[in-house]
Amino acid sequence: MEKTEWYLEYEIQYNRPGLLGDISSLLGMLSINIISINGVENSRRGMLLLSNHDEQITRLKSILQTMDTIKITKIRKPKLRDKLAVRHGRYINSDVDDRKTFRFVRNELGLLVDFMAELYKKEGHKLIGIRGMPRVGKTESIVAASVCANKRWLFVSSTLLKQTIRSQLIQDEYDSDNLYIIDGIVSTQRANEKHWQLIREIMQLPAIKVVEHPDMFVQSTEYELDDFDYIIELRSNENEEITYEPIAEQRFNQDSGFSAFDF
Structure with missing residues (x-):
């Protein structure tokens, strides 16, 4: 099955040690690959992801919404602005x-x-x-x-x-x-x-x-x-x-x- 790119952006509510590692581990368990990652605006972080099934992204969104350390701001098929934001660290x-x-x-x-x-x-x-x-x-x-x-x-x-x-x-x-x-x-x-x-x-x-x-x-x-x-x-x-x-x-x-x- 053809893999699909997704853009995930979240705002850090509480920047505790190991937060990024926890999210990366969650992505690994869901078999979602990280293409690139960068800070994009103030306390926000953006990720370009690669997924085999849309259901994986649905599960990811559901789990991330239960975390009180971050707030999801965007999760969608990436636009050009999203890709450039991750590449350059700004919108x-x-x-x-x-x-x-x-x-x-x-x-x-x-x-x-x-x-x-x-x-x-x-x-x-x-x-x-x-x-x-x-x-x-x-x-x-x-x-x-x-x-x-x-x-x-x-x-x-x-x-x-x-x-x-x-x-x-x-x-x-x-x-x-x-x-x-x-x-x-x-x-x-x-x-x-x-x-x-x-x-x-x-x-x-x-x-x-x-x-x-x-x-x-x-x-x-x-x-x-x-x-x-x-x-x-x-x-x-x-x-x-x-x-x-x-x-x-x-x-x-x-x-x-x-x-x-x-x-």
Whole structure:
């Protein structure tokens, strides 16, 4: 029978010596394997488990609920957030009102890269937007996650090295396994109709598309924020405000020239 992954999270009510050993022994008696374990938030501990039968998890939950030293907070099939919480020891911050918006600060770049890499590994069309001020690490994180996910990345528009605005791709660049990166401000302020036609073609591909500055991107296109599957916000610190006027002005005034793809 195929084994099933489960996520168990509990809050420690009384941290006595040997508590983890007792829980590990209980899992062993129920023939449930521990894949990984970590503290995830304050006095909480998370575990990824592997079980042969759902009945084993039902019995585990019943027994754990009788223990006064812990309180079960989650026991479910693991979500991506659960797996990353165990891996990194913390949960990804998400918007309470908009569940597709996830927030990171600069000292969480490792977690951000891991999160995006997992999104990239999913097959089919995914449209991801990323907000953030200049030099906070947006483009670098996008590229690093591409490497982790073993994806080939292509800049459709960008300012990473020089201002790049592409109006066509070569044949092997039309590939659903590629990752396409678009700078919403550069495309909006500098692009011509050929560039937008290319973007429309790319949007039809069953591939991953990442748009920096999605709010600016949707202002001048037929696309809407509702079309995005995920919105990521990256800040230097938790109190930083993301504003677009200084970013747009900086992009517009750059005189670094255009790349060889600007035709």
